[in-house]
Amino acid sequence: MNIMGVLQKLALESGFAAFFTTDGGWKNLVMIIIAFVLLYLGIVKKFEPLLLCGIAFGCLLSNLSYFIGMGSNALYHPELWEAFLDSTSPYYHSYGHIMSNCGLLDFFYIGVKAGIYPSLIFMGVGAMTDFGPLLANPKSLLLGAAAQLGVFVAFFGAVLLGFTGPQAASIGIIGGADGPTAIYLTTKLAPELLGPIAIAAYSYMALIPLIQPPIMKLMTTDKMRKVKMVQSREVSKTEKIIFPIVVATFVILLLPSTAPLIGCLMLGNLFRECGVTDRLSDTAQNALMNIVTIFLATSVGATMVAQNFLNFSTIKIIILGLIAFSISTVGGLIGGIIMYKTSGGTINPLIGSAGVSAVPMAARVSQDVGRKYNKSNYLLMHAMGPNVAGVIGSAIAAGFLLSVFG
Amino acid sequence: MNDLINISIPTASGYALLGYCVVFFGLVLLMCVLLVMGKIMTSKKAVPAAEKAAAEAEPTPAVKADPAPGTAGEFKLYNTEPRDAAMVMAIVADTLGKPINELRFISIREVTENEV
Structure with missing residues (x-):
């Protein structure tokens, strides 16, 4: 028995040695540090912790277990997915090849790749969302549309910076401020950018209370910010039940590529409102949502392997994401200012910034900023209208980009 | 493409x-x-x-019907949740030592910090 030989083999096969012996092993070390930082932001700073903790730990696991040329113990294998996407490979679109060679996180990632998790998350979001404020004031939809400006500006900016059309479309959708939509579109159009795009989307969503207020202050006057809005009309139960059926029928017929997202969003909302599926609504809101969040977050984090993440494109995506978010806020506020002018000053333009999806964080920011300038102002329910309109708007924007570049 | x-x-x-x-x-x-x-x-x-x-x-009988037991009638809420209003009414009734259905509330309004 060659004890020294066995010990030497164990030492050389260890991840510690791989940091220094494998090609680009030091990059794994950098990614592990990034994972620690993300864990810190999620746990201590509470930046979207339900997602960021999973993403960070997925990143940690994949970079601890995968080193180039040492993939036998890896939880995630980027080369399997490269072959899956390569039309010249014999394993092109072969889930069988993935299943027979995969690690645990590859297995989770199948749900992302097939677009299952984002759609199920949308079902949970639908079950949790009250569309009453939107029904009480359908003009809110205009603000949800206006706030998609950042999607298309960032798309254009990404093309200017040298990204391909599908990559630019995936980067642009960060401006929709809707994580599941960004993940859904990116897995369809530019899966190689999934890690940085998901990180940018969720980080900026968490930073909305820091990003939006200075822009809101810059674009509106003191008089505008003090406008007190009248209470919206009461919405009947029947309207709330008909709404998801009408929206699903109408939007999917208009843009069939939105079917998975809008279909699941409205199915979840129907469960919530119809009054006869309380158990399903409860499951979609809680158990299903939590289970899917675990799988989605860890598998998205797993795609952050060193050789895919540590490059100049990631920095460009992070910058473009911030631009997309800011321009979307500007777009929503411009819409709000136009509505303020046309309504004779009865609409507070601050609700426009809530059009950037990110439910309910963006609506809360509108409420907080409005209350800062007028203590008796309650904008939350008024801002929820554009906020949920933004969810539909970003799904339509994603549907458009998917139908063009998919 | x-x-x-x-x-x-x-x-x-x-x-x-x-x-x-x-x-x-x-x-x-x-x-x-x-x-x-x-x-x-x-x-x-x-x-x-x-x-x-x-x-x-339509013409109503000369005898006025008694109000339904327990009703507080119509009243207006300004920036106040119904739950909070119910608590306010209960506290007022308790403080005055009168049954709540013998009191008439016309409106309840939140007093903001500036007005205090």
């Missing part, structure tokens, strides 16, 4: 503009649908309300 992968700047600007217009078009159409739906629903609600008003206008 290659044109879309290596997309030129004029083509990208065209798609960006078109995409924004499509989002607006979709949501404006949806807004119209919801406005029509809202009109139908509110008009349906208005019909029973009109019928109720007509019924109330």
Whole structure:
């Protein structure tokens, strides 16, 4: 028995040695540090912790277990997915090849790749969302549309910076401020950018209370910010039940590529409102949502392997994401200012910034900023209208980009 | 397809503009649908309300009926949740030592910090 030989083999096969012996092993070390930082932001700073903790730990696991040329113990294998996407490979679109060679996180990632998790998350979001404020004031939809400006500006900016059309479309959708939509579109159009795009989307969503207020202050006057809005009309139960059926029928017929997202969003909302599926609504809101969040977050984090993440494109995506978010806020506020002018000053333009999806964080920011300038102002329910309109708007924007570049 | 992968700047600007217009078009159409739906629903609600008003206008017996036990009648809430209002009414009744159905509340309004 060659004890020294066995010990030497164990030492050389260890991840510690791989940091220094494998090609680009030091990059794994950098990614592990990034994972620690993300864990810190999620746990201590509470930046979207339900997602960021999973993403960070997925990143940690994949970079601890995968080193180039040492993939036998890896939880995630980027080369399997490269072959899956390569039309010249014999394993092109072969889930069988993935299943027979995969690690645990590859297995989770199948749900992302097939677009299952984002759609199920949308079902949970639908079950949790009250569309009453939107029904009480359908003009809110205009603000949800206006706030998609950042999607298309960032798309254009990404093309200017040298990204391909599908990559630019995936980067642009960060401006929709809707994580599941960004993940859904990116897995369809530019899966190689999934890690940085998901990180940018969720980080900026968490930073909305820091990003939006200075822009809101810059674009509106003191008089505008003090406008007190009248209470919206009461919405009947029947309207709330008909709404998801009408929206699903109408939007999917208009843009069939939105079917998975809008279909699941409205199915979840129907469960919530119809009054006869309380158990399903409860499951979609809680158990299903939590289970899917675990799988989605860890598998998205797993795609952050060193050789895919540590490059100049990631920095460009992070910058473009911030631009997309800011321009979307500007777009929503411009819409709000136009509505303020046309309504004779009865609409507070601050609700426009809530059009950037990110439910309910963006609506809360509108409420907080409005209350800062007028203590008796309650904008939350008024801002929820554009906020949920933004969810539909970003799904339509994603549907458009998917139908063009998919 | 290659044109879309290596997309030129004029083509990208065209798609960006078109995409924004499509989002607006979709949501404006949806807004119209919801406005029509809202009109139908509110008009349906208005019909029973009109019928109720007509019924109330009919001659009533000379003897006035007692108010329903426990009712507080109609009153207005300003920036106050119904739950908070119920608590306020209960506290007032308790402080005055009178049953709540013998008190008449006209309105409840939140007093803001500036007004205190």
